[in-house]
Amino acid sequence: MAPSKGNSATAPQNPLPRQPWQIRRETYWATVKNANSQDADAKKKLDAVLTEFESQPFARTPMENMDILGTFYVPKDGVEKAFVIVIANATLGWYDALRFGSESGRTEIQTNERFFLRAYLLSGPKTTEQFKQFMKEHPDQAHTALINGLSIAEKIRKNPPYDVRWPTAYGLERVICAEGGSCERPKEIP
Numbered sequence: 001m002a003p004s005k006g007n008s009a010t011a012p013q014n015p016l017p018r019q020p021w022q023i024r025r026e027t028y029w030a031t032v033k034n035a036n037s038q039d040a041d042a043k044k045k046l047d048a049v050l051t052e053f054e055s056q057p058f059a060r061t062p063m064e065n066m067d068i069l070g071t072f073y074v075p076k077d078g079v080e081k082a083f084v085i086v087i088a089n090a091t092l093g094w095y096d097a098l099r100f101g102s103e104s105g106r107t108e109i110q111t112n113e114r115f116f117l118r119a120y121l122l123s124g125p126k127t128t129e130q131f132k133q134f135m136k137e138h139p140d141q142a143h144t145a146l147i148n149g150l151s152i153a154e155k156i157r158k159n160p161p162y163d164v165r166w167p168t169a170y171g172l173e174r175v176i177c178a179e180g181g182s183c184e185r186p187k188e189i190p
Contacts, residue, residue, distance in 0.1 A: 019169045021061045032071055058156055061166040062093030070122025079130045086119045087149025095157055097167040105171030
């Protein structure tokens with residue numbers, strides 16, 4: 001997410017550098033907004049992102065994929081059909097967060113970004129209710145989808161095509177470093 005744009009007198013002198021995936025994510029959200037306002041160029045760009053996702057569903061970070069799933073595929077395909085890919089991304093994302101993120105970073109990912117629920121929350125209240133209903137009424141189907149999503153994540157986790165260190169974009173450590181404090185990175189877990 002972009003740094004806050006507060007009063008320049010209170011904003012940090014050294015803005016936090018953004019990672020490439022964060023810039024891509026910001027561009028995605030601008031594209032979605034412009035595509036919704038009937039901008040033909042933005043619609044083409046959005047179509048290119050969706051085409052890339054369909055041919056390479058793990059080319060982007062799990063956080064980016066949750067955005068794509070929540071803004072397009074969950075509403076289009078429905079809760080049940082999207083569940084497997086949502087589970088795969090949630091698993092890969094949390095695996096990355098456990099290995100490369102800090103405690104405060106993981107909290108930010110889980111609480112502020114609502115990572116595990118993101119794809120359904122972005123889809124709107126109706127879809128969120130459909131998700132709850134699906135989980136209650138079809139636990140066996142949900143369990144099968146869960147196992148399939150975990151299986152996909154297991155195959156990808158050792159050599160994913162995206163930057164697995166994306167969780168380092170979260171956490172208090174970056175803010176402390178940008179303000180002149182310790183710039184020690186969280187310890188990576190093998």
